[in-house]
Amino acid sequence: MQYDYFVIFGYFALMIVISLLFKKMASNSTSDYFRGGGKMLWWMVGATAFMTQFSAWTFTGAAGKAFTDGFAVLAVFVGNMVAYLVAWKYFARRFRQMRVDTPTEAVRRRFGPVNEQFFTWVIIPLSVINAGVWLNGLGVFASAVFNADIIITIWITGLAVLAISLLSGAWGVVASDFIQTLVVAVISVACAIVALFLVGGPSHIVNDFPVNFFTGPDLNYPLLVVCTFLFFVVKQLQSINNMQESYRFLNAKDSKNASKAALMALGMMVVGAIIWFIPPWASAILYPQAGNEYAELGAKSRDAVYLVFARNAMPIGTVGLLMAGLFAATMSSMDSALNRNSGIFVRSFYATILRKGKASDAEQLRAGQVACLINGVLVILMAQFFNSLKHLSLFDLMMQVATLLQSPILVPLFFGMLIRKTPNWAPWATVLVGLGVSWLVVDVFTPQYVMSWFGVESITAREAGELRTMIPIVAHLVLTGGFFCLTRLFWREEKDVCRESTEAFFQDIETECLAGDEQDIVDIMQRRKLGMLTMVMAAGLSLMALIPNPLWGRCLYLGCAAAVCLVGYALWRSAIVQSREHFSGRKASAL
Numbered sequence: 001m002q003y004d005y006f007v008i009f010g011y012f013a014l015m016i017v018i019s020l021l022f023k024k025m026a027s028n029s030t031s032d033y034f035r036g037g038g039k040m041l042w043w044m045v046g047a048t049a050f051m052t053q054f055s056a057w058t059f060t061g062a063a064g065k066a067f068t069d070g071f072a073v074l075a076v077f078v079g080n081m082v083a084y085l086v087a088w089k090y091f092a093r094r095f096r097q098m099r100v101d102t103p104t105e106a107v108r109r110r111f112g113p114v115n116e117q118f119f120t121w122v123i124i125p126l127s128v129i130n131a132g133v134w135l136n137g138l139g140v141f142a143s144a145v146f147n148a149d150i151i152i153t154i155w156i157t158g159l160a161v162l163a164i165s166l167l168s169g170a171w172g173v174v175a176s177d178f179i180q181t182l183v184v185a186v187i188s189v190a191c192a193i194v195a196l197f198l199v200g201g202p203s204h205i206v207n208d209f210p211v212n213f214f215t216g217p218d219l220n221y222p223l224l225v226v227c228t229f230l231f232f233v234v235k236q237l238q239s240i241n242n243m244q245e246s247y248r249f250l251n252a253k254d255s256k257n258a259s260k261a262a263l264m265a266l267g268m269m270v271v272g273a274i275i276w277f278i279p280p281w282a283s284a285i286l287y288p289q290a291g292n293e294y295a296e297l298g299a300k301s302r303d304a305v306y307l308v309f310a311r312n313a314m315p316i317g318t319v320g321l322l323m324a325g326l327f328a329a330t331m332s333s334m335d336s337a338l339n340r341n342s343g344i345f346v347r348s349f350y351a352t353i354l355r356k357g358k359a360s361d362a363e364q365l366r367a368g369q370v371a372c373l374i375n376g377v378l379v380i381l382m383a384q385f386f387n388s389l390k391h392l393s394l395f396d397l398m399m400q401v402a403t404l405l406q407s408p409i410l411v412p413l414f415f416g417m418l419i420r421k422t423p424n425w426a427p428w429a430t431v432l433v434g435l436g437v438s439w440l441v442v443d444v445f446t447p448q449y450v451m452s453w454f455g456v457e458s459i460t461a462r463e464a465g466e467l468r469t470m471i472p473i474v475a476h477l478v479l480t481g482g483f484f485c486l487t488r489l490f491w492r493e494e495k496d497v498c499r500e501s502t503e504a505f506f507q508d509i510e511t512e513c514l515a516g517d518e519q520d521i522v523d524i525m526q527r528r529k530l531g532m533l534t535m536v537m538a539a540g541l542s543l544m545a546l547i548p549n550p551l552w553g554r555c556l557y558l559g560c561a562a563a564v565c566l567v568g569y570a571l572w573r574s575a576i577v578q579s580r581e582h583f584s585g586r587k588a589s590a591l
Helices: 002-026 030-038 042-051 061-096 103-111 113-146 150-199 202-208 223-240 244-250 255-286 295-313 318-354 361-387 394-415 426-443 447-452 461-490 499-509 519-546 551-590
Strands: none
Touching: 002 150, 002 318, 002 519, 030 150, 030 244, 030 318, 030 361, 042 150, 042 244, 042 255, 061 223, 061 244, 061 255, 061 295, 103 113, 103 244, 103 318, 103 394, 103 426, 103 499, 113 150, 113 318, 113 361, 113 394, 113 426, 150 202, 150 255, 150 295, 150 318, 150 361, 150 519, 150 551, 202 255, 223 394, 223 461, 244 255, 244 394, 255 295, 295 318, 318 361, 394 426, 394 461, 426 461, 447 461, 519 551
8 A cells, every 4th residue: 555655746746847937927917827828739639629528436436337338438538538638620720729718708709798707607617516526536536545534534634735726727727637647648558558457358348247237237228328329429528618618728829739739639529438448347347346345435445446446457556646647637627627717707707897907917917816716625525525415326416517507507608619600698598497397307307207208107216317418418418508599589770789899709710820929939948849758757756666576566567657658859959949840940930
């Protein structure tokens, strides 16, 4: 266990170094603090786009779902793949071309100042709730690993995430996301290789899974699995491609880098989706009682199956590496939310309402840091609350928050990028209608009631769970989305007070963003700093080969270190090449 502590300590030390290295880059202006000044390269933006969809929930709640239900868990991630494909082809560059620093500034340009205020005070609480779910997921896992009190674990982790976001803003957030992507990749690939070896290959996972691998247990109507896949595609398409989530692509240095970032996220999602779940699938065969080893976690006990696999099958030190991956996944999601919320509060309320244009950029920067601090504490308190819901698994908790609370907000922020002629009241009215739809789903359109339409009198617990996720998606697509589209019937050009700003918004999103002349220096700094940090991480991984393990375990760590070092060296080398080209070009211009 002491080796695991050393690994985690090394990981946190690296995160602190990242914050300190990028602190200066975030302190120049509020634009630098909230979105890196829109100067980041595609591979940094792609990493943060990927990691914001990859929280500790993937290693806990989703892994627990994979352990019991097999292949069906991939429905969420297939939806992510389709969403990033559409982002690459259409949305990513248009988000960058909105030419704003925060998502609610985009709402103001598209829908007017009233909707800006409405969404400001809807998005911030929802982000706190979502981040609380992510932090709770990490707390559940960490407390099981270290036999620690879950509340203490939540506070320690939450404060660490808060410190990174507070110190270095968007630059630190995105830089740490890139490093964290490598951490997640290392642990995922290593565990997947060992799992496949122990279980005998992919065919054995399919054939030897305790229940039907493709449908899971207690499912009398396999069509539900197909419907779940289809409707998750719709849900994730809206969840990823909307103005609230556009902040990831606002960081990109130009339109082309924004599109390339979406393509990178797509590629990583395609490769990663299967790799992540090989260990829990294999555990269902190798360790069928893994879901009961942490009974004290209640309904969340199955969410610790990744830990069971790491302890039983992997070399010493892997649990620490796994925990570093979990910290990485949670930190990437939570610090992005904190940074976005502080930007939203400052730009859409503090500077426009409280100070009414009187706040200097330095004052706004300080206000953003205070807002970040308050948001961080609220997230920690929210995670404590979710911990009290012992009857819900992490998968169910995440799905219910996303479908019942998030979906009503995302409908106008998604369709608003596609439909131009809507009355000014359409966005906030759609959200209110959506909340009513969520209430109907909870109290009226229950799984039992909906299945009774088809003459089915009884359903299993698994079927009820699938329907509780699917019904809200369908309801919001048909009712909430339908309402927003129908508001077009009430649009009148002469009554649209925001018509000119709306036309300017749509003209901008079709106009390419180009990087400025000073961008070369920023590119070189990004490559050099992250290249060096990545090689430092590789050196730390190579030291894990000194842990007393069998030869194969030592070789596994050395292989992971070599792969990470190769990435770091490529970045560092590219910084040298670009630096030579830049300064030789300047010299030639001077002559």
